[in-house]
Amino acid sequence: MSGNTNKFTVIDSSRGIAPRPDTRLDPAVRAHLTQLQHKAEGRDAHGILELALTGEFTGKTAVVSSFGAESAVLLHLMATVDPNTPVLFLNTGKLFGETLRYRDRLQDTLGLGDVRSLSPSLAARQAVDPEGTLWSRDTDACCNFRKVVPLNHALAPFAAQITGRKRFQTRERAGMQPVEFHEGRFRFNPLWQWDLAQLEAYMEAHKLPRHPLVEDGYPSIGCMPCTRRVQAGEDYRAGRWSGLDKDECGIHVGVDGEGI
Numbered sequence: 001m002s003g004n005t006n007k008f009t010v011i012d013s014s015r016g017i018a019p020r021p022d023t024r025l026d027p028a029v030r031a032h033l034t035q036l037q038h039k040a041e042g043r044d045a046h047g048i049l050e051l052a053l054t055g056e057f058t059g060k061t062a063v064v065s066s067f068g069a070e071s072a073v074l075l076h077l078m079a080t081v082d083p084n085t086p087v088l089f090l091n092t093g094k095l096f097g098e099t100l101r102y103r104d105r106l107q108d109t110l111g112l113g114d115v116r117s118l119s120p121s122l123a124a125r126q127a128v129d130p131e132g133t134l135w136s137r138d139t140d141a142c143c144n145f146r147k148v149v150p151l152n153h154a155l156a157p158f159a160a161q162i163t164g165r166k167r168f169q170t171r172e173r174a175g176m177q178p179v180e181f182h183e184g185r186f187r188f189n190p191l192w193q194w195d196l197a198q199l200e201a202y203m204e205a206h207k208l209p210r211h212p213l214v215e216d217g218y219p220s221i222g223c224m225p226c227t228r229r230v231q232a233g234e235d236y237r238a239g240r241w242s243g244l245d246k247d248e249c250g251i252h253v254g255v256d257g258e259g260i
């Protein structure tokens with residue numbers, strides 16, 4: 001991100017930002033969601049994190065982080081509320097080595113006390129992708145067994161999750177709200193209204209370590225086989241699943257719509 005903020009185009013967050021009501025929600029859940037959305041009104045990112053990590057959600061919320069290009073911002077903010085919040089990190093087995101080292105560095109720098117690395121089981125790898133090449137044939141199936149299934153399993157004990165999703169990132173995310181309800185739990189998006197310039201300013205102000213691949217031309221970083229460098233003028237996430245009609249891994253798609 002550093003030095004690259006102005007080189008890439010981003011999704012216009014003014015498009016399609018009206019909330020999409022989900023008629024499938026249980027009335028009690030809908031009422032609870034409405035209450036939380038009212039509480040979130042006017043709060044900044046830190047305030048939304050306090051809502052997600054204290055009071056009724058104390059000990060019941062996990063952060064989902066990719067330890068990618070912008071992850072340090074959310075994790076730094078989270079650590080100011082509770083550094084021992086569980087942080088769920090998907091180690092798909094296909095990540096850049098730089099991402100694994102960056103995870104370790106941020107964990108130490110920010111004093112994160114409960115980073116949990118999630119991977120598909122050996123049995124699942126042997127059954128679904130014994131040669132480790134499924135990504136080349138079926139990215140949705142690969143993301144499902146390497147990301148969606150392990151994350152759903154790890155999230156099971158939690159009532160809520162916190163994501164680093166932002167409206168500007170994709171068309172799908174342009175409609176997100178600060179609090180949502182997705183697949184059985186509340187989902188808080190403290191950075192929902194942030195743009196690249198705000199993220200950059202926060203990184204600078206707090207002297208946060210950078211993911212080493214950002215300076216190398218990767219403004220959005222996922223698995224190695226499915227991430228390429230982005231050229232000047234391309235969309236900020238053009239390097240993710242390049243050439244495929246896919247811009248989400250399935251983890252965060254839902255009622256209203258991150259970053260892994």
Ligand code: SF4
Pocket residue numbers: 092094135138139140142143144146147222223224225226249
């Ligand atoms: S991003 Fe690519 S390698 Fe990673 S889980 Fe999805 S398809 Fe597989």
